[in-house]
Amino acid sequence: DGGITQSPKYLFRKEGQNVTLSCEQNLNHDAMYWYRQDPGQGLRLIYYSQIVNDFQKGDIAEGYSVSREKKESFPLTVTSAQKNPTAFYLCASSINGEAFFGQGTRLTVV
Amino acid sequence: EDQVTQSPEALRLQEGESSSLNCSYTVSGLRGLFWYRQDPGKGPEFLFTLYSAGEEKEKERLKATLTKKESFLHITAPKPEDSATYLCAVRDNNNDMRFGAGTRLTVKP
Numbered sequence: 001d002g003g004i005t006q007s008p009k010y011l012f013r014k015e016g017q018n019v020t021l022s023c024e025q026n027l028n029h030d031a032m033y034w035y036r037q038d039p040g041q042g043l044r045l046i047y048y049s050q051i052v053n054d055f056q057k058g059d060i061a062e063g064y065s066v067s068r069e070k071k072e073s074f075p076l077t078v079t080s081a082q083k084n085p086t087a088f089y090l091c092a093s094s095i096n097g098e099a100f101f102g103q104g105t106r107l108t109v110v
Numbered sequence: 111e112d113q114v115t116q117s118p119e120a121l122r123l124q125e126g127e128s129s130s131l132n133c134s135y136t137v138s139g140l141r142g143l144f145w146y147r148q149d150p151g152k153g154p155e156f157l158f159t160l161y162s163a164g165e166e167k168e169k170e171r172l173k174a175t176l177t178k179k180e181s182f183l184h185i186t187a188p189k190p191e192d193s194a195t196y197l198c199a200v201r202d203n204n205n206d207m208r209f210g211a212g213t214r215l216t217v218k219p
Contacts, residue, residue, distance in 0.1 A: 006153075033207075042114070042197070042209040043154075050205075090153055097142040097201055101153035 003027065006091050006102035012110050013078070013085065021076045021105045023091035031094040032074040036060060036087045037104075043090060049074055078107060085109055112137045112202050116210035123188055123217050131183040131196055131213045139203030143181050145174050146197040148212070154197055188217045 004025045013019045025032065031050050035043040045058030049068040063082025068074055078085045086109050092099040115134045123129055135143065142161055146154035158167040160176040167174045171192065173184040183196055195212040202208075 004153075035209075040119075040211060042211040043199075044209075045207070088151075092153075094207075098144060098156055098159055099199075099207060100156060101146075103153045104151070106151070 004091060004093055004100060004102035006089075006105050008105060009103065011105055011107045013107060014110060016080045018077055018079050019107065021078070021089055021091075021107070023074045023076065023102060024072055025074075025093045026072060027093055027095070027100065028071070029093035029095045029100075030071070032068070033092040033094065033099065034058075034064070034066065034074070034076045035090045035092065037090060038087050046076065046089075112200060112206065112208045114198055114200055114208050114210035116196075116198050116213050118213060119211070120214040121216070123185075123215070125189055125217055125219050126187050128184070128186045128188070130185070131215070133181040133183070133198030133210055134179060135181070135198075135200045136179075137200045137202045137208075141201040141203060141205065143176055144199045144201070144207075145172075145181070145183055146199070148195045148197055150195075157196075185215070188215075190217045190219050193217045 007022045033048045034046040044060050047066040049055035065077045089105045091102045113136045117132045145157040148154040158174040163178045165176050171186050175182045193216050195214045197212045199209040
């Protein structure tokens with residue numbers, strides 16, 4: 001069935017390590033997004049991509065990187081430059097305005 | 111810059127006690143206002159899209175309305191399973207999407 005799959009559901013990172021969060025969609029949507037959610041705050045946009053091989057920085061891109069080599073995939077790398085990476089990360093895809101979300105990855109720095 | 115403000119931050123209702131959630135917004139050219147439901151530890155689930163003032167959408171016990179400055183999510187005779195965080199978002203002419211912080215709704219039996 002169609003949808004957006006994020007993996008893993010939980011991820012633990014040691015300080016100084018890079019980690020990559022996976023996001024795959026089979027909805028044939030052109031646009032994909034990465035958001036970060038912290039307690040008591042709205043979703044904040046990290047990066048977005050409107051088309052393959054193109055992506056744009058969102059409001060809080062520092063310390064993150066992405067790639068969009070395939071329409072179905074939009075992985076997010078949290079680099080060691082991100083000073084406060086512990087958060088809930090949400091991937092979304094969109095067509096005609098509405099965004100549809102994956103189930104999220106909770107990243108914890110240990 | 112686009113802004114979305116949701117109120118109240120948290121709302122506790124008794125089962126059957128109807129109420130409304132508010133989403134106030136300022137946006138450079140509204141391309142759509144969206145309501146989502148989010149359960150703890152899950153991704154947001156799409157509920158409604160509203161495009162122009164005066165528009166209304168309904169789904170079960172939920173009804174969303176839109177004016178030029180705000181949107182309301184009315185909950186009629188809520189049940190405990192309606193407990194969740196409700197998020198509002200707007201999309202502007204630049205195709206940017208901005209979310210509010212959400213209203214955490216608890217419905218007690």
